[in-house]
Amino acid sequence: MLPIQELYPLLSTPRTVVITMHQKPDADAMGSALGLYHFLKQLGHKVTVISPTNWARWLNWMPGCDTVVDFELNREKADGIMDQAEWFFCLDFNVLQRTKNMAPKIRSLSCTRILIDHHQQPEVASFAYGVSETSKSSTCEMVYDFITGSGHGDKINIAMAECLYAGVMADTGSFRFPAASAAVHAMVSDLKARGLDHTQVHENIYDNFLENRLRFIGHVLLHRMEIYYEYNTALIAISKKDLLRFEIKTGDSDGLVNYPLSIQGIKLAALVIDRDEERKWSFRSKGDFDVNTFARKYFEGGGHFNAAGGRSSASLDQTVQDFLEAMKQSALELQD
Template identity: 70%
Template sequence: MKPIQEIYSQLTGKKKIVITMHQKPDADAMGSSLGLYHFLKQLGHEVTVISPTNWARWLDWMEGSKEVLDYELHKTESDKKLTEAEWLFCLDHNHFSRTKNMAKKLAEMACVKILIDHHQEPDEASFDYGESNTGKSSTCEMVYDFIVNSGHRDKINIFAAECLYAGVVADTGSFRFSSTHASVHHMVAYLKEIGLEHTKVHEALYDNFLENRLRFLGHVLSNRLEVNYQLNTAMMWVSKQETLKFDIKTGDTEGLVNYPLSIQGIKLVGLVIDRDEERKWSFRSKGNFDCNTFARKYFNGGGHFNAAGGRDTASLQETIKKFSEAIQENSSLLQ
């Protein structure tokens, strides 16, 4: 994989470009994709954004979201765009496997493939150009850097600013995580200078849910939270029946895993949700406990040092037992 700086000189001139992200995209994945979309459109390119799956409805406020193709719903049109693409940008994921049913198609494409991502252990061999930087707060910050360093900061319009700011806010935990370096605040300062209304974005991200979600959160925290003070660990679980009872949609569980971290002494939190085909895990930690290694070793996952995800094909009860055994094995790291 060659340095992304080598494509700066190639940014001018009309190209057919596809931007894609990981399945079930969050604010950083969607925000970085649409932020880059608005930038490349201003340079005159023909740009299509494709999501491997559906996404949370509370991301629909982002300008351009109505133009995003859902690969599972619009496979024929999406495959046509992918086949015609001269450039493929892969944002907020570093393995094609994170794109679910798109993975095979992406691997077979012969176009120029460009990676922009901040997760660990990238599959560099699959990309022609790119940047992988785990020290960055978010992929949105990396897209901002890409635009600025290529000499086109003036092409960041208000729509791009809102999308990029949303991803930074989400992935830094509203600027609380250690990844919030000075560069993040410099970026936000510039976006404010060009007219960003940050309150509007915060309300769209955090004050844009239905009543059922609030009642669901209350139910889980009251009835599905188990705290192991001996191992400084908390775990929550959600059954398939509960997601149906509370009419939980994509994105409604976003942020739930963070709540138990507010408990004094807790170093690791695990949340497992029973899906149709598998059990989905989310992990969060404080301090020096490595969620990425933990997720990779026990739950076929990965991510960041203090935030990662995983999956398991075992039953809900079996995967909960596996988590309990795993934290026992790691007890010395949790003290």
């Protein structure tokens, strides 16, 4: 994988470009994709954003979101667009399998694949150019670096600023996580100087849900959260019945895994949701407990040191038991 800086001189030649992100994109995935979309469009490229799956309705406010193609919903259209691609940008994921059913199609393409990502252990052999920096707060910060590093900072407009700010804000926990570096604040200062209304973006991300989500969260915290103080761990297990009862849609469970970390002494928070095809895990930690390693070792996952995800083909009850066993095996690290 060649350094992404080697792509800078090639940006002036218009190309047919596809941008994608991981399945069930969050604010950083969608924000980085759309931020890059608006930038490349200004340089004269023909650009299409394709999402591997549907996305949370509270992301629909993002400028350009109405142009995003849902691969699962419009596979024939998406395949046709990808077949024409000269450049294929892969944002906010480190291995192609994170695009779910799109992965085989991406692997079959003969175009130039480009990676911009901040997760650990990227699949570098799959990309011609790229940048992978785990120290970065978000992929949105990295897209901002790509734009300014290529000498096109003057192209940043309000649409781009809104998309990029949304992802940085979300992935830094509204700037409270350690990854909110001086460079992140300098980026935000630059976006503000260009006219960004950060309050409106915050409301679009955090104050844009339906009543059922709040009632769902209350139900989950009261009835589905278990605390294991001897292991400084909290577990939330959500059944398919819960999802149906509260009419939970894509994105409605985002952020739920962070709630137990507000409990004094809790070092590891885990959330498992019973999906149709598999059980999806989210892990968050405080301090020196590495959930990336934990997710890779026990749940076919990975991510960041303090934030990771995983999966299981076992039943909900069985994967919960698997987690409890993994928790006990990690006792020394959790009890420090």
